[in-house]
Amino acid sequence: MTDRALVVVRPGALTTVQDLGRPGYAHLGVPRSGALDPGAAALVNRLAGNPPDAAVLETTVNGCSLRARSAVTVAVGGAPCPVTVAGRPAPWGAPVVVPAGELLEVGAAVAGVRGYVAVRGGIAVEPVLGSRATDLLSGLGPAPLTEGTVLPLGRPTGPPARVEGAPQPGPPAELVLRVTPGPRADWFTARAVRDLATRAYRVSAASNRIGLRTEGPALERARDAELPSEGMVLGAVQVPPDGRPVVFLADHPTTGGYPVIAVVRASDLPAAAQAAPGTPVRFAPVGRW
C-alpha cells in the first residue's frame, strides 16, 4: 500500500484526473481531452510546486473530499469554493498543507463550474498515450473518481509557491465567445449568421466536457445535404439538426458530420468551461465573415 496517496471520500458530481491532454492522435480518433480551464489548472500546479504538465483533479459544481495518507501540500483553484482541512477553514487559491490522515474538503462552487485541485508531486495514475487525462468521450485514461478510489502521488519536483493567494479570473456573468467563420458557414442562411451574432443564447444544463450546449433560436440551414464526416477543432460551433449551436470542448469527437458555422477563439474557451447552466451566451463575430 503506497503511502503517498489520496483516498477519495466523496467524489462529488464528477471529478476527473486532468492534465494537458493527448494532442497529436486525432487521426486515430483520439480526442485531445485535458483540463477544460487550462489556466486554472496551470495556476494550481504552480501554487503546489508542480510543473505545468502535472495531473490535477477537475471537479464539477460540488467539489470533492479527499483523505491524505501522508502529509501533502495541495492548492485549490478554478471555480471559487470553500476549502477546509480537518474541518477547519483553509485558503482557496493558495498552497495548503493537509496533515497525514486528515480530510481535505473542496466545497461546492460559489460561482463557476470547474474546480481544480493540485497535489504536490502530481496525481501519478498510469498515463495513456502520454497523458493521465480522463476522456469522457472515448473512455481513455482513469475512470471518474468514485468513493474509495486511491490516487497515487508522484515525487515532488519543486517547492510550493510562497504566496498568500493568487488572483484568478471570476466566472462570467455573461459568456462572450468571439467567433471566426467556420468551414461550413456557407451551409447556413445569412439570417442564421445574423441570428448567431445578435440573438441571446443560454448555457444548457446538458453541457459537459464534450461540448457547451446552448438554448436559443435555432440556426437555419441553407443546405439540407448530409455533410460527409470531417475533422473537428476545439471550439468548433457545430450545429446539430435541432439548430442549437454546440461549442466543442476538450473531449470533443475528432470527426463529425454536422456543419460547423463558426469557431470560438481558444482564449475564450476557459470561460465557457466555467459558465453555469442558464448563463447568457453571446457569440461575437470577429475576423472576415
Added chain:
Amino acid sequence: MRALPAGEDALLIEVDSAEEVRSLHAALLRRRAAGTLAVREIVPAARTVLLDGLSDPGRWMSELTSPTEAPPPERTRPPVELPVRYDGPDLAAVAAHWKVSEREVARIHAGTEFTVAFCGFAPGFGYLTGLPARYDVPRRATPRTAVPAGAVALAGPYTGVYPRTSPGGWQLIGTTDALLWDHTRDPAALLSPGTRVRFVPTEDR
C-alpha cells in the same frame, strides 16, 4: 481543392474524392516528415484533410491548395489481416440490399482489399473503403444501444470494426477477435489512415 477556415490555427482542405484525400494526406505527411510543415494534427476524413495546430493558416491557404506533387508510391507493406466470422445479425439484411445470398456477402467482403480512409468515432475505429459503390448500405433505422467489440459492420460506402462496445447504427455482418485498440501496445491502433486491410474468414465455431 478548397481551403476552408477553421479557427485561428487550423485549416480544412476539401477535395472532390476519397482518392484525392489519400494523395493529399500522403503529401502532407511527407511534408511534415521533411520538416517543411509544422502542424500538430493531420486528420483525413471523407472529403477533407484537417490541419490543426498550424502557426499561420493564412499563409498556407494558397500554398496548400496549389497542385500537389506526384501521387505517393504504392505502399509496400502487406495488408493487415483481420480474422472474421460472417455471423452478424444484419447479414441477411445486407444480403437483401445487395440482392445476393449471405454466403455471397461473405465472399465479396472477404475478397475485397480495403484501405483505412480515416479514423474517428472512437479510438482505433477506421472507416474502410474498397467495396464498389453498388454495395453501399444505409445505416439501421434504429441504432443499437450496444454493439459488441469486434463487430464488423457496414454503413454507406464504409466497413468498420467496433474497437469496444458502444452504441452504433451500422449493419453488423461479422465478428473479429482482432484487438483493434490496445493502449498498452505500440502502436495502440491496429488501423490508421492509409493502412490496407483484408478480412480472412475463419471456420465458424
